[in-house]
Structure formats: structure tokens, C-alpha cells
Amino acid sequence: MLCMLLHIRSPSGNNFLNKNNILPLPSISSIRRYLGLINMTCGFDPSFFVLLKKHLENKTEFQKHGVLLVDEISVREAITVCSKTLTYRGLLNHGEDYKATNINEKATSSLVFMFQPLADSYSQPVAVFASRGPVVGTELAKLIITCIILLEKAGGIIHGIVSDEAQTNRKMWAELGVNGHIDSFQNWFHHPLDDDRKIYAFSDTPHLFKNIHGQHIQWQHIKRLYEEDVKLTGNLRVCPKLSKNHIVLSVSDKMRVRLATKVLNNSVANGFEDCEPTAMFCRKFNDCFDALNRKFGTEGLRFLQSFLIWMNDWEKQLINDSTACGLRVTIQSTLDLSKYLNSCWNFKYLLTGKINQDKLEMFFGIIRQAAGSNDYPSAPTFLQLSKLLSTYSILKLPKSENCTKNSGINVMINVMINLMINVMINLMINVMINVMINVMINVMINVMINVMINVM
Incomplete structure (x- = not known):
């Protein structure tokens, strides 16, 4: 899996290391064959949530608390054919419930759900969906409820959802009963599995600040x-x-x-x-x-x-009423969630920096950088890379601690660190071998010269 990530990040670097025998890396054809084995189906994968459950069993009680991040990324229309199943990839796909009915329904955006713990340093993508245009608010609300249920059954404890100010997200808020207006304010909805718990709604803080304008503020x-x-x-x-x-x-x-x-x-x-x-x-x-x-x-x-x-x-x-509602809901949800975690779960404090879409934006950034600058990856490419990164982050072994690292940036950082260490070790070994060979050659030459002098 590390070899596949290295090839995705830098094919030329992979070829250089392979041709110069610095690292025993698989060939390009082998990497492509392994990439072709990645399951690119959209929706909620039952096998993935089984792995996630085993992953969360090794976490402390505090590390299981988190929020659900929701965001979409634009992708290019493209279609590939899976030779094994003889099916098209890159079409509209919301899982088993809703799929494309003809080849013209090509995906133009991808929806990603990510689990962000409140007391841990990792983040975990949990589901990807391909859609033609933004997912409508009604369908998005259903998917969020389903995702919360699956995460809770896997061992996670979900306290909130984080989204940006897109109109589909505001429609999703309305479907769930969230309202930011003063006269009908509500910043939460009932937990789908426990009526005594609440799921708080949050707007992504950086997006809110980009949309702030004023009339008298010139x-x-x-x-x-x-x-x-x-x-x-x-x-x-x-x-x-x-x-x-x-x-x-x-x-x-x-x-x-x-x-x-x-x-x-x-x-x-x-x-x-x-x-x-x-x-x-x-x-x-x-x-x-x-x-x-x-x-x-x-x-x-x-x-x-x-x-x-x-x-x-x-x-x-x-000027923007949506910004005022989003900011009011986010601030009140932050206050309410902090009090709830402190009184019911013994949290000493709430790190509000965990409740935004930064990790999800990092995840998108890694995929955009794959194989060079690629601001608008094709739909099949995005699905393939997101599945690879999601699986790697949950399967890789922790290093001297009981948690995994950030699913995006640290994947590449770990690859490069391991690569540099291996390169340095190989270089040192090669240098030592060359030094020893030169010493032995010089010794043999000196011995032969002395023997010839003595014979003469």
C-alpha cells in the first residue's frame, strides 16, 4: 500500500528508486494491477465499518467521542470500465438505494463523510458518494442519519455535524429541524438511536468568516x-x-x-x-x-x-442572513456541547479547533496533488484514491501510541520519512561497501607490488 501511495505521489521518483536499485519497489504494471483491485463502490461499506469497529475497540472512552464532517468536491466527468464486473465507474452512485440508470448520468461531484474525534489527533473518512451536482438536502439528511447510526454501532459517539454554508446544507438543516433565526431558534436534533441525546449542528468557521459583510462597516x-x-x-x-x-x-x-x-x-x-x-x-x-x-x-x-x-x-x-444564522447556531452549539461534555462525559474542556472542516479539506488537497497538480480529478480517480487513503489510515500500525495519524497529510509524510530513512541506510551501506572494496583492492595491490619487488 505504501508503494502505491508513493507511485501516486511521484511516478518519476518511484521509477528512479526502482531503476537505481535503491529500494526494491514493485513495477508500474504491478502497482496498476493492485490499484485495479480497489473496491470503488460508493455508499456505506459494511466491511469498512467492521474494520472501524475493531479500530475503535483499541481507543479510550474519550477518543471515541467525535463529530461528523460533511463536504463535497467537484470532479470531472469521466467513465472507466471494470473488466471484472463489466460495470461503469464514474456514474451517479449513492450506494445500493440510488444508482445511475443510464450512461449519461455521469458524476460531477463527490460527497465525503469523515469522522473527527474530539480528543484524538486522527481523522477517518467513512463514506464516499458520487452525484450529478450537489446532493439535495432531503437526501443528504437521510445519508447523515444513516452514517450516524453506523458510526454509533461501530463504537463511535457522535455529538454533532459540521458543514459549510451551501444551500443544500441549509436545506438539510431544515429537514433535521435546525433553525438559526432568533424567533424559531434550534441548534440540534434528536439522536437517531437515543432520544435523551442531541446532535448539534455546526457551520464551518472559515466559511462563515469568508461570507461576513456589513452595511455600516465600510x-x-x-x-x-x-x-x-x-x-x-x-x-x-x-x-x-x-x-x-x-x-x-x-x-x-x-x-x-x-x-x-x-x-x-x-x-x-x-x-x-x-x-x-x-x-x-x-x-x-x-x-x-x-x-x-x-x-x-x-x-x-x-x-x-x-x-x-x-x-x-x-x-x-x-447583509447575508444565512451567515448570521450559521454563526448563531455554531456559537450556541459550541457552548451547549461544551457544557454537555463537561457534565455528562467528564471532559475538562472542548477544543473548538476540532469542530471545522480543516481535516476534510486536507484530505481533498492530498487527492488533488496526486500525480501532479490536479484541481479537478476525474470521478473514478477520486473514488479510487479516497478508498485507498481511507483504508490505509485505518489499517496502518500505530507507532508507540494508541492512535492513528491524520488520514491525509501524515500518510504522505510517513511515506516520505520511511523513504528517506531507507535511502539513507542504502546509501550508507553502499558507501561502506565501496570503501571496503577500495581498501581491499589497495591492500591487494600493495601486497602484489611487495611480492614482485622481493622476487626481483
Whole structure:
């Protein structure tokens, strides 16, 4: 499996190591043959959940608690034929319940479910679906309920679902009874297996921050601040984090979370004078982003409570009503889940940085990077790679600890580390052998010369 991952990441590197006898790697034809054995069926795989159950049996009680991440990725239309089953791959497929009826129903997006533990460092993709366009909200709600049931039966303890602000996800919220409006607010729905438990809804925090706009909060203030700040001599700037890239935004730059969070920042707020609403806006959302992305057990809940009150009073200033609802639901769910875990499961704190789609985006990034830059992988390629990475992350042996690593980035990191170690060992062995051979040759030459001199 490591050899397949290495070939996917760098075919030329694989060929170099093989041709120079640095590592005994399988041939390209062997790797392709093994890749062809991967089961690319969509939906919930019963065999996978059997493996997941065995995997979770080795975890502590705290490590079994988690949330379900939900997101979609666009894929290119493509079809391949499985020679063994004589079936097409790359068509619409939601599992056994809903499949394509003709060859024209080619998949254009893939839906992925991922289990994210709240007290562990790994993340595990659990299901992949191929669809033509985004999965409709009604069908998505059914799939989420099914996934929660299967994860609970496998030993996981699910407390929430995390999605972005797509319209299909908002429809899914409505189907499950989640509502972010003040007059009919509800941030949870009943657990499908236990009426005494709740499943909390969360919006992905980075997506929320990309969609925040205001009426009285003027972008011209930030632009004017940058223009005056760059005029200062000696690089003694008031707002060093603010650059031209933050002011002159392309279409793609408007979707970059890093740029948004550096604008909504305390250092930018400190640079304003006579623009208090804009400064307060930056400070509030800087602190809110930090509170919703905690990686360590520090204070953050108290600020979220005050921020929720401030946001309810300020909601009319938001242009995007969906953003206000998503932010309100996410903050209230964070507060409620923290209290619930503390009172019922003895959690000392909740790391809010676990409740976003970062690990799922990393997973998508690994697949996009496979075999070079591939921003829009074909549907069969995405299904094949996602199955390979998902299976590897659950089967690989842990190293000196009782958990697996991140399913995406660390798979490739482990491959490269193992590769570098093996290469260094082989190089050292080759160097030592060459040194020994040279020493022996020199000794033999000296002996022969001495013998010839003595004979003469």
C-alpha cells in the first residue's frame, strides 16, 4: 500500500528508486494491477465499518467521542470500465438505494463523510458518494442519519455535524429541524438511536468568516488605512499584517480564509481613528475566530457568550442572513456541547479547533496533488484514491501510541520519512561497501607490488 501511495505521489521518483536499485519497489504494471483491485463502490461499506469497529475497540472512552464532517468536491466527468464486473465507474452512485440508470448520468461531484474525534489527533473518512451536482438536502439528511447510526454501532459517539454554508446544507438543516433565526431558534436534533441525546449542528468557521459583510462597516476605511500606512518611512508600519494582496482582491482571493482573518484582526483595528464601528467589527471577529479555533484548553466560552448577545443585537447590519444564522447556531452549539461534555462525559474542556472542516479539506488537497497538480480529478480517480487513503489510515500500525495519524497529510509524510530513512541506510551501506572494496583492492595491490619487488 505504501508503494502505491508513493507511485501516486511521484511516478518519476518511484521509477528512479526502482531503476537505481535503491529500494526494491514493485513495477508500474504491478502497482496498476493492485490499484485495479480497489473496491470503488460508493455508499456505506459494511466491511469498512467492521474494520472501524475493531479500530475503535483499541481507543479510550474519550477518543471515541467525535463529530461528523460533511463536504463535497467537484470532479470531472469521466467513465472507466471494470473488466471484472463489466460495470461503469464514474456514474451517479449513492450506494445500493440510488444508482445511475443510464450512461449519461455521469458524476460531477463527490460527497465525503469523515469522522473527527474530539480528543484524538486522527481523522477517518467513512463514506464516499458520487452525484450529478450537489446532493439535495432531503437526501443528504437521510445519508447523515444513516452514517450516524453506523458510526454509533461501530463504537463511535457522535455529538454533532459540521458543514459549510451551501444551500443544500441549509436545506438539510431544515429537514433535521435546525433553525438559526432568533424567533424559531434550534441548534440540534434528536439522536437517531437515543432520544435523551442531541446532535448539534455546526457551520464551518472559515466559511462563515469568508461570507461576513456589513452595511455600516465600510471597506473604504480599511483601504484608506492601508494607503496611509504604506506611506510611513522606515518600515515602521502600524498594520504590518495588511498588504496589497488584502486590498486588491481577485475572484479567487475573495475565497481565501487567510486573507479574511488578517483583515479582521486586532492589529488592523488598532490602526483606525474616528472609525470605531469598523475597528470594533475587526476586534470582535478576531476574538470570535480565535475562540472557535482553539487548539489548546484555554478560555473562550465566556467570550462566545458575550459575542452571541452582541451579534443578536447587531444582526440587522448583516447583509447575508444565512451567515448570521450559521454563526448563531455554531456559537450556541459550541457552548451547549461544551457544557454537555463537561457534565455528562467528564471532559475538562472542548477544543473548538476540532469542530471545522480543516481535516476534510486536507484530505481533498492530498487527492488533488496526486500525480501532479490536479484541481479537478476525474470521478473514478477520486473514488479510487479516497478508498485507498481511507483504508490505509485505518489499517496502518500505530507507532508507540494508541492512535492513528491524520488520514491525509501524515500518510504522505510517513511515506516520505520511511523513504528517506531507507535511502539513507542504502546509501550508507553502499558507501561502506565501496570503501571496503577500495581498501581491499589497495591492500591487494600493495601486497602484489611487495611480492614482485622481493622476487626481483
